[in-house]
Amino acid sequence: MRLPPALLxxxxxxxxALGFAPLQWWPLTLLAFxxxxxxxHAAPSLKSALWRSWLFGVGHFxxxxxxxxxxFDFQDRMPPVLGYFAVVGLALYLAIYPMLAGGLAWRLGRKGEHPDAAFALVAGAAWILAEWLRAVVFTGYAWNPIGVIWLPVPGIAHLAAWIGTYALSGLTVLAAGALLLAAHRRWALPAGVAVAGVALAVSWPLLHTPDPTAPAGAPRVRVVQPNIGQDQVADPAYPATVFNRLLALSGRPGPAPRLVVWPEGTLHYFVEDGYPRYWYDADPALVRAEIASALGPRDAALVGGTAMMFDARGQATSGGNSxxxxxxxxxxxxxxxxxxxxPYGEYLPMRTLLQPLGLSRLVMGDIDFAPGPGPQSITLPGFGPVGMQICYEIIFSGRIVDRAHRPRxxxxxxxxxxxxxxxPPQHLAQARMRAIEEGLPILxxxxxxxxxxxxxxxxxxxTIPLGKAGAIELPLPPARAPTLFARAGNWIAAIVGLLLALVGVAIQRRTR
Known part of the structure; x- marks a missing residue:
């Protein structure tokens, strides 16, 4: 029985989508693409190609x-069932970007009854454009670019250090196009892609220079995971419980300086002075002193908490996820x-319209967070400049590093x-891609x-796995010299996309 194209x-x-973590069945992703x-290619009209590509995106996202x-399971204002509608609703929007890529591939790359190399090349270029647009339009949602599926294949994944993840995604579509051409017994492009892929996978371990061993007395890093989840936030004892566990897991000072890091938003006491007194549950100086009690004389701590912003009358205007x-x-x-x-997580867009409808942001509280100025490095004695990217900021390729003050x-x-x-495993995979792109270690x-x-x-x-309390401590991994992508950013993706498109058009003209 043949399935209708729409269902197919x-x-x-x-x-x-099964090629992403936690499954990482990347060959299925190539076959599905x-x-x-x-x-x-088989669509009889542009409208049909757009419709089929949009449906593909709905399933994918x-x-x-x-x-x-x-x-949504941790909400008291919105029912958990709303989360299922949110997933599908988001997919209905995000599917616009595969729709754009499919439409461009059909309009600019399709020629003749059977797919050819020109079609695959134009499709790869169109996907680069679509994936980049998805990362920037309406503040962007860059989650799971398909280039991430190559993490289990180091030589291919490390192309991101040269061309970035979006361009790697375009080459992934090109590889899927090569599979399609192989099914039609057109072997030139499949052979070229296969040779290039094998060469990368085999040569990378041979050509790659391993990181140097950290010298004795080198700075160390200690990453803390308290294993206290969102289901416990409503407990009145939560702030003290998580604070005490974080302190206990921070370890004791050693002979080498340590950088101790705590998770996002787990410090529920304010640490800055100068707020109106009624905002404090504890003296901020005492809170800082408690944190410092876990540090040695050459240590430093980076802790995730909340900052508050006030107007001239002392009224809170916004918060900072800090x-x-x-x-x-x-x-x-x-x-x-x-x-x-x-959006909808840390602030509610169009609040005056949506709040009366019963919608709220996912993070508890009635005051929206305000955005900071962008990538910044904080210089810490003994550790040098440390860059910060909180939560899903790390997924935005080419937008995570203060270029003027490159961090260590x-x-x-x-x-x-x-x-x-x-x-969580998808988030971790994307952080690993940022490390490859920028040549920087990530905590x-x-x-x-x-x-x-x-x-x-x-x-x-x-690593510390899901659902386990603990800490990991190692010498601070060295940074590499800035990669090509670290120097040029997503201009590289634009160049790769343009080259794919130009070669595709050139092949079309030659075959005419």
Whole structure:
């Protein structure tokens, strides 16, 4: 029995999402994309190609983003069942971007009865454009670019250090197109793609320079995971419970300086002075002193908490999802405010319209967070500049580093306790891609997992799994020299996309 094309592409889209973590069945993603390309090429009209590509996107994003529903399980203002509608509703919007890619591939790359190399090349270029647009339009939602599926294949994944993840996604579509051409017994492109892929996978371990061994006395990093989830936030004892556990897991000073890092938003006491007195549950100086008590004379701590902003009358106007840098004497020496906030999560867009309808943001409280200025580095004595990216800020390729003050390491505190079993490993995978792109190690600290120390090649040096309390401590991994992508950013993706499109057009003209 032959399935209708609409149902076929919807199922193909769903299967294509299985290449992401936690399953990482990446060959299925390639096959599913090859099937999508087949259905697009076979579409009798542009309208049909757009419709089929949109359905493919609906299946792809519904399965890939299924973890979003879990965030609604911790709401008292909105029913958990609303989470299922949120997942599908988001997919209905995000599917516009595969629709754009499919439409461009059909209009600009389709020629003749059978797909050819020109069609595959144009499809790859169109996907780069569509994926980049998805990352920037309406503040952007860059979750799970398909280039991430290559993490289990190091040589291919490390192309991201040269061209970035979006361009790698375009080459992934090109590889799917090569599979489609192989099914039609057109062997030139499939042979070229196969040779290039094998060469990358084989040569990378031989050509890659391993990281140097950390010298004795080198700075160390300690990543803390308290394993206290969102289901316990309503407990009146929660602030003290999580604070005491964080302190206990922070360990004791050693001979080498340590950078101790805590997860996003787990510090429920204010650490800044100068707020109206009625905002404080504890003296901020005493809170800082308690944190400093876990530090040695050359240590430093980066802790995730909340900052408050007030108007001239002392009225709270907004909050900051923040990281605070604290030294052994209890000094507060820096603050980073999350810049890329989650709409409907950390602020409610169009609040005057949506709040009367019963909608609220997922993070508790009635005051919206305000965005910070963007990527910044905080210089800590003994550790140098440390870059900050809170939670899903880390997923935005090419937009995570202060270029004027390149950090030595990136700190990515997050709260993945909202996101079930699929969200945390997907988030970790994308952080690993940022490490590869930028040539920087990344520290991930989360309340319930997955916390990790990631080296500048994207390798996991140590992790704390989901649902386990603990801490991991290692010498601070070295940074690499800035990669090509770190220097040029997503201009590289634009160049790769343009080259794919030009070669595709040139092939078309030659065959005419």
């Amino acid at each position: 592409v919807l199922l193909a889209g769903a299967v294509s 090859a099937l999508w390309l087949h259905c697009v 519904t399965i890939g983003n299924n973890w979003i529903q879990h965030a 990281v605070f840098a604290i030294l052994p004497g209890g000094q507060l020496v820096g603050r980073y405010d999350k810049a890329h906030l989650v 390491v990136l700190f990515n505190p997050s709260n993945d306790a909202w996101f079930g079993a699929w969200g 991930r600290s989360t309340p319930t997992g997955i916390s990790a120390i990631i080296d500048a090649d994207g390798r996991l040096l140590a």
